[in-house]
Amino acid sequence: MSATIARTLDLRGLSCPLPIAKTAQAIRDLPAGELIEVLATDPGSVPDFAAWCTTTGHELVERTEGGGVYRFVIRKTR
Secondary structure (H helix, E strand, O other): OOEEEEEEEOOOOOOOOOOHHHHHHHOOOOOOEEEEEEEEEEOOOOHHHHEEEHOOOOEEEEEEEEOEEEEEEOOOOO
């Protein structure tokens, strides 16, 4: 498994459901074990990404917030 970010999605300015939809689309192209970084500004993305990772089985490795930008690092598990 890789410890570096394989892809970054800048989804700032997009509202639900677009951050989840675009992440789901992008993660399909990654091999299992790779990390994807997502940047979002929608406060609803915090519970949305937690729920999406639980539902899909992908691992939410890290979640941070700074300056109104939410950063998620997700490991594709399958």
